[in-house]
Amino acid sequence: MLTRTLARLSWVDLILRVFQIIAAIVIVIGIVNVFRSNTYTSNQWATLVFAGLAQGSIYALIALGYTLVYGILLMINFAHGEVYMAGAFSTVFLAGYFSNTGFLQSSPILAIIIMIIFAAAVSTAIALLLERIAYRPLRNAPRLIPLITAIGASFTLQYTFRGLYGAEFKSYPQVPALSGTVNVIGFDVPLVQLVVFFAAVGLMIALYLYVERTKSGKAMRAVSEDKDVARLMGIDIDRVIVTTFALGGALAGAAGVFNGLFRPQGVFFFMGFFPGIKAFTAAVLGGIGNIPGAMIGGLMLGLIESLGPNSIVEGLGIPSANQLKDAIAFSVLVLILIYRPQGIFGERLAEKKA
Amino acid sequence: MSKRLLLVVSLLVFASIILAACGGASLECTDAIGCVEVAPGEPITLAYMLTTTGATAFLGEDSLGGIEIVIADRGEFLGHEIELIGEDSLCSAEGGQTAATKVAANESVVGVIGTNCSGAATAALDTISSAGLTMCSPSNTAPALTDDGPDGTWQPGYFRAAHNDLFQGRIAADFAYDILGARSAATIHDGSPYADQLQSVFAGRFAELGGTVTFQGAVNVGDTDMRPVLTSAAADSPDVLYFPIFEPEGPFIVAQSSEIEGLEDTTLMGADGLLVASFAGNSGANAEGMFLSGPFLSGSAYDDFLAKWADQIGGVPPSGFHAFAADCTNMLLDAIEATAQVGGDGTVLVGQQAVRDAMAATSGFAGLSGNLSCTPTGDCATGEALGVFEITSAEINDGNWPPEAIWTP
Structure with a gap:
């Protein structure tokens, strides 16, 4: 029995298996070392966990845009990071105006809702423009061509916004109503992180219900299953695709405002690049094309990034742990994909579509 | 037919001898590493290598504004216009290398302002130095750049107005x-x-x-x-x-x-x-x-500079190195002005080694960023303006x- 199993394993499988085991051991050693040395207090760990969750929920909102478009078109919209930037960057001026006029201080909830709607509108408009100008003419082209176009569109958007608003760094204003901390199971957590986290989760649930419960959500799922059959059933494919881009854009715009509340600094034309890559990673981590997967993938990535350097890397005694933050996040991604190539919530349809 | 051709050719030869005799006789390049000749009516070309795209574009915009204001202030220079050309050196070694190659290939360039990032300068220096050019950086601060010892990367022709770290x-x-x-x-x-x-x-x-x-x-x-x-x-x-x-x-x-x-x-x-x-x-x-x-910038000269910025470019400088960019441009133009030979017809001959020597001899230059005096290895800031x-x-x-x-x- 054992010999037969061994015989069926190829060398590659064997090496991968050994690699998985070694990686798991290394991670455990790192974590155990850090906790044994007691370098950090539980309050410090709590800070990292909650910040990671807030960051992760922002990644998740952006990741949904990748996953929705991939689910429908099997295309990776690499310009999606710029859609997020467009919303965040445009709204920074509105937020500054609200803050200067005192509106943000007197009625913060209304002001933030208006900001989210504005950002979502800008991002949606950019996403729709992208779809119409860059992707629709190439819909039947080989799959690499829209991908390259997306990269080109990404640069075009970055430098358009640089031309419009300049190369300086802008910041969102502080929202007095959101400063301060809340006691969660004995830890002081900044209120803004909780608000961002729950608002983002709320939006994700709303999206999930939209896709699962409404008629146009059903149409989206049908197009995602089989475009040709869906067309035969009388579904307007173009409209479904436009809806998909609009939804992804709106979520990215909202993510831009949440990012501005959670981390007001560093708003500039290049700000979409890294979150875009991270969110794409999150989408792959969760299983690209799968909506709950993108949510879980985003949250996981946020947590790994936040906790990884201080736990795993420092425990192994590697210097400059924090410079390896991204390396850790991506190593974990590789590890998870070795175990589950289709991602955590991997799509069962993946093979047929690919 | 061939007689007419011969006539034309000999006329041309004769004419060029005459022209050379009256125009260029006094302008003979005696410089050890060569000269840049600027013909009458042509502009004197300065090049910049700054980070004008990407995440550090604000640094490049900041320096570029400083250079442009000085050039506008100078107006006509040695009887010529000053033309500013530029390459994007990014904030990386690759960017520095690419920009340096392009600038060095342009034979009309008399001097270079750049780079912003020390990493780009390290990569650019070899090409710029062996092309005989003089380069002055507004914002490189890495100590190795002006160190000619075993750990240093200094090469002849490199200067900076920014203070060493x-x-x-x-x-x-x-x-x-x-x-x-x-x-x-x-x-x-x-x-x-x-x-x-x-x-x-x-x-x-x-x-x-x-x-x-x-x-x-x-x-x-x-x-x-x-x-x-x-x-x-x-x-x-x-x-x-x-x-x-x-x-x-x-x-x-x-x-x-x-x-x-x-x-x-x-x-x-x-x-x-x-x-x-x-x-x-x-x-x-x-x-x-x-x-x-x-850098501790103050004084009425700096206030005037800011007023010009608001007037010509608008707003305030986006970073803190514009004054060094202006000082670099002024020192470089001063060095060219002091050493260039000007012919009777307006031809200008700039000796490349002479410019380097004049830059290195800069002493007590009253710049926007304080008094600048260059060391032989190119450190012009004295640290007094910190x-x-x-x-x-x-x-x-x-x-x-x-x-x-x-x-x-």
Whole structure:
């Protein structure tokens, strides 16, 4: 029995298996070392966990845009990071105006809702423009061509916004109503992180219900299953695709405002690049094309990034742990994909579509 | 047919002999490494190599404004117009190499202003130096660039108006130890040669004075969540946290520092990379009471310069190196003016070694960034124009800039 199993394993499988085991051991050693040395207090760990969750929920909102478009078109919209930037960057001026006029201080909830709607509108408009100008003419082209176009569109958007608003760094204003901390199971957590986290989760649930419960959500799922059959059933494919881009854009715009509340600094034309890559990673981590997967993938990535350097890397005694933050996040991604190539919530349809 | 051709050719030869006799006889290139000739009616060409795209584009815009204002001020130069051409050197070694290759291939260039980032300069230097060009940087601060020893990368033709980090790291450590009374310090850099060398000079000096350096960490350019590195730094609750990095990473550190347990009594300190008009507002309330070291620009000449900026470019300079860019341009143009030969017909012959020698001989040049005197290996800043600034609520909330210098060495 054992010999037969061994015989069926190829060398590659064997090496991968050994690699998985070694990686798991290394991670455990790192974590155990850090906790044994007691370098950090539980309050410090709590800070990292909650910040990671807030960051992760922002990644998740952006990741949904990748996953929705991939689910429908099997295309990776690499310009999606710029859609997020467009919303965040445009709204920074509105937020500054609200803050200067005192509106943000007197009625913060209304002001933030208006900001989210504005950002979502800008991002949606950019996403729709992208779809119409860059992707629709190439819909039947080989799959690499829209991908390259997306990269080109990404640069075009970055430098358009640089031309419009300049190369300086802008910041969102502080929202007095959101400063301060809340006691969660004995830890002081900044209120803004909780608000961002729950608002983002709320939006994700709303999206999930939209896709699962409404008629146009059903149409989206049908197009995602089989475009040709869906067309035969009388579904307007173009409209479904436009809806998909609009939804992804709106979520990215909202993510831009949440990012501005959670981390007001560093708003500039290049700000979409890294979150875009991270969110794409999150989408792959969760299983690209799968909506709950993108949510879980985003949250996981946020947590790994936040906790990884201080736990795993420092425990192994590697210097400059924090410079390896991204390396850790991506190593974990590789590890998870070795175990589950289709991602955590991997799509069962993946093979047929690919 | 052939007779007519012969006639034309001999006429041309004759004419060129005459022209050479009356125009160029006095202009003979005697320079050891060659000359750049500017014909009558043609512009004198300066080149810039700055980071004009990407995340550090604000640095390039800042320097470019300084250069343009000086060129506009100078007007006609040696009877010619000054033409400014430029290449994007990015903030990377590849960018520096590419820009240098393009600039060196252009035979009409008489001098180069650049680069912004030390990493780009290191890569560009070989090409620029062997092309016989003279280059002056407004913002390279890495010590190795003006070090001709075994660890250095200096090459003939390189100058800078920006101050060497050896000055700045030292005064920051002196300030932290002597004035703030700090006895333990942590540092954070971003992996760039600028930040890494600056924090290492700071840490070295701080330890030399008798302080303890508890943590020397690093983040990546593009990181937005600084809580992990701040948590590492907080493990020993240092008296001072020194992070000589840039925007937007600097404001992230300042804004997120208050969330971390163990940093309550830590004084934050940054360097000139953060001495930018947008920094205080971007960092928010936590910036109050923190310190920045950097160039201490003041005086009526600088006020005039800012007025010209508002007039010609609009607004205020986006970073802190425009004055050095202006000083570089002025020193370079002065060196060219002092050494160039001007022919009777307006031809200008610029000797390349002569320009380098004249630059190296610069002494007591009254620039916007203080008095500049160049060493043989190109360090023109004397460190006199450095100070430590304190950020108060006026900078954070009311847009006051620059902050008040509270200490000068």
